[in-house]
Amino acid sequence: RAVLLDGRAVAATLREETAAAVAALRARGREAPALATILVGEDPASHVYVAAKHRACEAVGIRSLDHRLPGDVEGERLAELIGSLNADDAVSGILLQLPLPSQLEASEFIDLIDVGKDVDGLTTANAGQLWRQRDGLRPCTPAGIIELLDRCGVPIAGRHAVVVGRSDLVGRPLAGLLLRRDATVTICHRHTADLPAVCRGADILVAACGIPRLIGVEHVRPGAVVVDVGITRTDDGLVGDVDFDAVATVAAAITPVPGGVGPMTIALLLANTVAALPSTTDKDR
Ligand code: NAD
Numbered sequence: 001r002a003v004l005l006d007g008r009a010v011a012a013t014l015r016e017e018t019a020a021a022v023a024a025l026r027a028r029g030r031e032a033p034a035l036a037t038i039l040v041g042e043d044p045a046s047h048v049y050v051a052a053k054h055r056a057c058e059a060v061g062i063r064s065l066d067h068r069l070p071g072d073v074e075g076e077r078l079a080e081l082i083g084s085l086n087a088d089d090a091v092s093g094i095l096l097q098l099p100l101p102s103q104l105e106a107s108e109f110i111d112l113i114d115v116g117k118d119v120d121g122l123t124t125a126n127a128g129q130l131w132r133q134r135d136g137l138r139p140c141t142p143a144g145i146i147e148l149l150d151r152c153g154v155p156i157a158g159r160h161a162v163v164v165g166r167s168d169l170v171g172r173p174l175a176g177l178l179l180r181r182d183a184t185v186t187i188c189h190r191h192t193a194d195l196p197a198v199c200r201g202a203d204i205l206v207a208a209c210g211i212p213r214l215i216g217v218e219h220v221r222p223g224a225v226v227v228d229v230g231i232t233r234t235d236d237g238l239v240g241d242v243d244f245d246a247v248a249t250v251a252a253a254i255t256p257v258p259g260g261v262g263p264m265t266i267a268l269l270l271a272n273t274v275a276a277l278p279s280t281t282d283k284d285r
Contacts, residue, residue: 002251005227007144010151011263015060018270022061025277033092034063035119035273036085040078041071041101050097056266062273065091071101078104079112086114093119093273098169107168119272122168130176137272142174144264145206145227146181154204154225154253157182162199164188164215164241165208170229174206195219207241215242217250226254229261 022032035057039050050066057064067081085091094117100106107124115125121139129136149156161183165171175185188198190209199205199219207215208229220226230241240257248254255261 002226002248002254005148005152005154005225005253005255005260007148007255007260007262007264010148011144011267013151014147014264014267015056015270018062018267018274019060021274025274026061030277031090032061032063033273033277034065034090035093035095035269036065036067036088036091037095037097038067038069038078038081038085039097040069040073040104043099046097046099053095053266053269056270057273060270062270072103073101075104075109078109082109082112086112086117091117093117093269093276095120095269116278117276119269119276121173121272127168127173130173130180133180137276138177138268139169139173140268140272141170141208141229141261141265142177143272144268145174145229145261146177147268148227148255148261148264149204149225152253156204158184159203160184160186160201161204161206162186162188162202163206163208164192164195164199165206165210165229167208170208174208178204209241211241212239213241213243215247217243217246220247220250222250223252224250226251227261228255228257231257231262 026032037050039046054064069078085094094113096109098106110122111124113123115123118126118137121137126136161178163171163175166187166189175187178185186198188195192198196218200221202224204225206227210230212232226242226247228240228242232239238258
């Protein structure tokens with residue numbers, strides 16, 4: 001039976017490291033980093049996510065600044081808020097909680113965020129840095145998956161990684177990160193012909209399509225490492241994109257849902273917020 005890739009435990013270690021980094025900054029007389037979140041409208045799930053992010057920040061000593069706008073807000077007002085947070089030296093990271101209400105085009109507003117404060121790594125500029133092999137802030141979920149694989153001792157270089165899903169949030173940037181780590185990468189999506197056959201070629205199979213239990217034993221080569229990004233709320237609770245019970249009998253290792261990729265995503269948001277700080281040397285110069 002597959003070994004469990006315990007995202008909850010690995011994320012806890014990473015959060016401790018971030019807390020230590022924040023404490024070290026404070027000990028050198030620097031201000032604590034601050035994450036500004038922007039929540040537009042009343043989407044209940046978004047409220048839950050933002051509250052969880054604030055709690056996670058506080059637990060590691062990152063200050064959180066809570067900005068809320070009504071669901072019928074004009075784009076201009078949102079743009080002004082982002083501009084003022086970009087200009088505020090006390091703000092190290094800016095997170096625009098998605099989805100936005102339908103009258104607002106998310107990518108337009110994401111791209112207003114200063115690249116250096118883009119702790120979600122979703123601006124076009126940061127996405128470009130990834131594909132041009134330059135340093136930059138990386139999207140939290142894909143970066144969290146790489147961190148989880150690394151810390152669980154799963155080798156990436158030279159392995160065949162198959163990513164199911166090509167969103168700007170998960171699939172695409174994850175493919176870019178895996179490629180930078182010298183994996184051979186295949187990206188699948190809703191038009192992929194014979195998904196099971198393509199997936200069976202994977203040493204590392206990542207499911208990020210948002211379709212509950214789409215990935216079954218017929219998609220998994222015995223001995224593969226399986227990462228389940230999917231989260232769908234159902235009457236039975238949170239369900240992943242992988243049929244966990246079946247796949248766990250053939251995979252070498254697998255992430256649970258919940259307790260796999262989810263906690264890593266939040267841990268990387270905290271790490272990115274600290275990484276977004278101008279370096280001490282810059283500040284001290
Ligand atoms: P999305 O809807 O933007 O993208 C889904 C992708 O899956 C698309 O590229 C689509 O082409 C592909 N797809 C759809 N049906 C398919 C099929 N039958 N076969 C192959 N590919 C198919 O979703 P997203 O934002 O990338 O999120 C994916 C899932 O991951 C969702 O369940 C989401 O809730 C979850 N998620 C989890 C975390 C986390 O922290 N654990 C973070 C982000 C997203």
